[in-house]
Amino acid sequence: MNSGKTMTTGCHFSHKHILGIEHLSAEHIDHILQTAESFKEISGRSIKKVPTLRGRTIVNLFFEPSTRTRLSFEIAAKRMSADTFNISASTSSATKGETLIDTARNISAMHPDIIIIRHSCSGTPEMLTRYVRASVINAGDGTHEHPSQGLLDMMTVREHKGRLDGLKVTIIGDILHSRVAHSDIIGFTRMGSRVFVYGPATLIPVGLEKLGAVVCGSLEEAVRDADVVMTLRIQKERQSDPLLPTFREYAQNYGVTREVMALARNDALVMHPGPINRGVELMPDVADSSQSVILDQATNGVAVRMALLYLVMGNT
Amino acid sequence: MSQSWLLKNGRIIDPRNGVDRQGDLLVVNGAVAGPGEAATDGVREIDVQGCWIVPGLIDMHVHLREPGEEYKEDIVSGTRAAAAGGFTAVACMPNTRPVNDGMAVTILILQRARDGFARVYPVGAISKSSRGESLAEFADMKAAGVVALSDDGRPVRDSQLMRRALEYAGDYDLRVISHSEEKALGRHGVMNEGAVSTRLGLMGIPTAAESIMVYRDIALAEYTGRPVHIAHVSTIMSLDLIRAAKARGVRVTAETAPHYFTLTDEAVAGYNTNAKMNPPLRSEPDRLAVCEALADGTLDAVATDHAPHSTLEKEVEFDLAANGIIGLETSVPLTLALVRQGLIDEKRFVELLSVNPAGILGVAGGSLAAGVPADLTIIDPALEFDYTQDTVVSRSRNSPFLGWRLQGRAVLTMVDGRVMYDLHQRCEQHSS
Numbered sequence: 098m099n100s101g102k103t104m105t106t107g108c109h110f111s112h113k114h115i116l117g118i119e120h121l122s123a124e125h126i127d128h129i130l131q132t133a134e135s136f137k138e139i140s141g142r143s144i145k146k147v148p149t150l151r152g153r154t155i156v157n158l159f160f161e162p163s164t165r166t167r168l169s170f171e172i173a174a175k176r177m178s179a180d181t182f183n184i185s186a187s188t189s190s191a192t193k194g195e196t197l198i199d200t201a202r203n204i205s206a207m208h209p210d211i212i213i214i215r216h217s218c219s220g221t222p223e224m225l226t227r228y229v230r231a232s233v234i235n236a237g238d239g240t241h242e243h244p245s246q247g248l249l250d251m252m253t254v255r256e257h258k259g260r261l262d263g264l265k266v267t268i269i270g271d272i273l274h275s276r277v278a279h280s281d282i283i284g285f286t287r288m289g290s291r292v293f294v295y296g297p298a299t300l301i302p303v304g305l306e307k308l309g310a311v312v313c314g315s316l317e318e319a320v321r322d323a324d325v326v327m328t329l330r331i332q333k334e335r336q337s338d339p340l341l342p343t344f345r346e347y348a349q350n351y352g353v354t355r356e357v358m359a360l361a362r363n364d365a366l367v368m369h370p371g372p373i374n375r376g377v378e379l380m381p382d383v384a385d386s387s388q389s390v391i392l393d394q395a396t397n398g399v400a401v402r403m404a405l406l407y408l409v410m411g412n413t
Numbered sequence: 414m415s416q417s418w419l420l421k422n423g424r425i426i427d428p429r430n431g432v433d434r435q436g437d438l439l440v441v442n443g444a445v446a447g448p449g450e451a452a453t454d455g456v457r458e459i460d461v462q463g464c465w466i467v468p469g470l471i472d473m474h475v476h477l478r479e480p481g482e483e484y485k486e487d488i489v490s491g492t493r494a495a496a497a498g499g500f501t502a503v504a505c506m507p508n509t510r511p512v513n514d515g516m517a518v519t520i521l522i523l524q525r526a527r528d529g530f531a532r533v534y535p536v537g538a539i540s541k542s543s544r545g546e547s548l549a550e551f552a553d554m555k556a557a558g559v560v561a562l563s564d565d566g567r568p569v570r571d572s573q574l575m576r577r578a579l580e581y582a583g584d585y586d587l588r589v590i591s592h593s594e595e596k597a598l599g600r601h602g603v604m605n606e607g608a609v610s611t612r613l614g615l616m617g618i619p620t621a622a623e624s625i626m627v628y629r630d631i632a633l634a635e636y637t638g639r640p641v642h643i644a645h646v647s648t649i650m651s652l653d654l655i656r657a658a659k660a661r662g663v664r665v666t667a668e669t670a671p672h673y674f675t676l677t678d679e680a681v682a683g684y685n686t687n688a689k690m691n692p693p694l695r696s697e698p699d700r701l702a703v704c705e706a707l708a709d710g711t712l713d714a715v716a717t718d719h720a721p722h723s724t725l726e727k728e729v730e731f732d733l734a735a736n737g738i739i740g741l742e743t744s745v746p747l748t749l750a751l752v753r754q755g756l757i758d759e760k761r762f763v764e765l766l767s768v769n770p771a772g773i774l775g776v777a778g779g780s781l782a783a784g785v786p787a788d789l790t791i792i793d794p795a796l797e798f799d800y801t802q803d804t805v806v807s808r809s810r811n812s813p814f815l816g817w818r819l820q821g822r823a824v825l826t827m828v829d830g831r832v833m834y835d836l837h838q839r840c841e842q843h844s845s
């Protein structure tokens with residue numbers, strides 16, 4: 098590995114765990130993104146493998162169904178030559194049997210180097226750090242954070258815009274239940290972007306401005322002159338909480354169409370953390386337009402996760 | 414063993430009788446001595462220089478977990494913690510297993526309490542099994558010894574049931590203690606709704622979930638003319654409603670817990686399950702309003718809502734953790750902090766922790782008048798101590814104050830002139 102290239106900032110990366118963007122300074126975010134940019138090239142090779150993490154053991158501990166994030170982490174680990182193991186458990190079956198802490202202690206006793214955890218309860222990765230010796234990477238916890246997604250979003254925007262500073266980043270949709278929105282709001286704000294959010298009041302959490310976001314009063318205000326327009330997956334109802342009357346009404350009032358995108362800058366990027374409800378929060382023609390960088394997000398996800406695995410291992 | 418004591422050189426604070434003086438207090442045969450009474454042969458002297466002698470403290474809202482969840486606490490361990498915290502009496506909530514909704518459980522609790530270290534006043538359920546459907550047998554429970562009624566933890570949703578409970582309870586002179594909460598608001602909430610819950614990604618419980626039901630309960634008390642007591646008040650809006658209701662003569666009383674005037678929702682940071690309780694820790698403006706309401710009389714009592722849980726309920730994901738913290742051993746120092754901050758005076762401290770709880774529950778205590786049973790607490794207000802895992806007396810250790818250095822504590826607790834707790838081991842311990 099060309100460590101010289103990744104260390105150009107001279108940043109001392111001291112994080113053993115990646116629990117959330119909230120714990121990362123602008124300098125550290127920049128360092129992760131630079132490291133990821135340098136790793137991206139590996140995925141373009143015909144032999145997509147470097148020996149950097151040979152002999153390292155990585156456990157994917159997923160308490161919530163996930164296809165893309167787990168696959169992305171697994172590909173990242175394998176491209177770094179680490180040994181990976183997947184454990185899937187539903188939270189409910191885990192509650193009936195073994196406690197999370199017992200599961201964690203058992204896994205820890207087998208000496209993994211990194212545990213990647215996804216859990217439907219916020220704060221679980223942080224709790225895990227108190228019981229295991231391994232590095233812990235949060236692959237999404239409840240409605241708290243999804244730091245690797247936030248980082249890959251920043252990487253994708255920086256790749257296309259050349260910077261993050263001074264950009265207007267707009268996020269539309271279910272902010273209340275979105276850990277991606279939380280990580281993006283904190284991350285983009287920390288990197289100098291201005292983050293604007295919009296959605297029905299039922300989906301905007303109290304005190305969001307304290308995270309650094311501007312809560313807009315209209316779709317027009319949110320999208321006008323935006324450099325980035327990100328939409329989030331919408332759910333009509335969650336655990337019997339009536340959030341929206343119909344998808345139809347949502348699509349008509351909050352859905353991002355070509356007309357809405359016309360308010361943004363001509364070169365504005367269209368993003369979505371997936372999976373998309375086509376025709377609800379994002380119209381198919383917008384999702385598939387030349388402005389869409391949704392597939393770049395997936396590509397960069399692997400690079401960002403390679404960088405995180407490398408960096409938490411003390412970049413040795 | 415003699416139950417006669419001469420407590421020398423203390424500061425006797427007895428607001429019910431207008432007393433705040435430096436001096437000695439004589440206890441003869443388990444009762445506070447009258448003016449003419451002299452020390453007899455069997456009297457033992459204890460120098461309590463620098464300490465306060467106050468009527469025994471009463472915690473009107475605790476969960477002793479017996480019957481049913483003795484692995485968390487039982488009546489003996491819970492009252493031992495009470496005595497260590499300076500309490501000579503506790504009122505225990507009915508959410509045991511089975512629920513204390515009838516004579517049988519009440520009798521069991523009182524029987525077990527004979528081996529305890531403090532007086533135990535059972536609170537009976539408002540509704541059968543606290544299901545909120547039909548009234549429990551108030552007359553029977555009153556005869557068996559309950560002092561009040563509550564569906565604490567499972568708030569009465571049906572307003573008609575609440576109205577009938579207030580009316581019927583009044584016939585038996587039992588106070589209804591309301592855990593005022595509209596459960597539909599914040600149904601999935603695990604902490605106060607606000608900037609902190611948003612930051613932590615935890616679902617919130619809005620302040621309105623409390624104040625809506627506080628208003629309903631006040632409206633019913635006002636309409637029926639029956640008294641109601643609001644448990645663990647935590648929000649500005651609830652306090653404003655209670656203040657206004659009192660001003661127009663509604664028979665409403667209210668308590669708060671030490672955590673609501675000591676901590677805010679910031680204590681949840683790090684997903685600390687020992688900062689999870691219901692109602693949840695609120696924001697700083699709410700905390701300040703609680704302090705103010707303790708001083709201005711809007712709040713009548715400090716009660717701990719002592720809610721023991723084991724690691725089985727607390728060393729889990731935050732969303733899944735049980736609500737509640739223990740409080741008996743930290744109530745005195747945390748309330749004394751308000752005295753040191755000048756928010757309340759010593760007299761008010763005694764009113765909040767002894768005089769008013771006795772009055773609201775209609776039980777003995779709250780007074781050091783001649784002839785009353787010698788239920789008293791000796792407090793060293795200056796004594797500093799570290800509250801740690803190892804020093805906890807309760808069977809459970811779910812406290813957000815572990816690791817805190819606290820100031821002021823009970824050094825001696827007496828019930829009927831018998832020593833139930835003696836920090837400095839100066840007296841022969843009451844053998845249980």
Ligand SMILES: [Zn+2]
Pocket residue numbers: 565566592644645691692
């Ligand atoms: Zn309660």
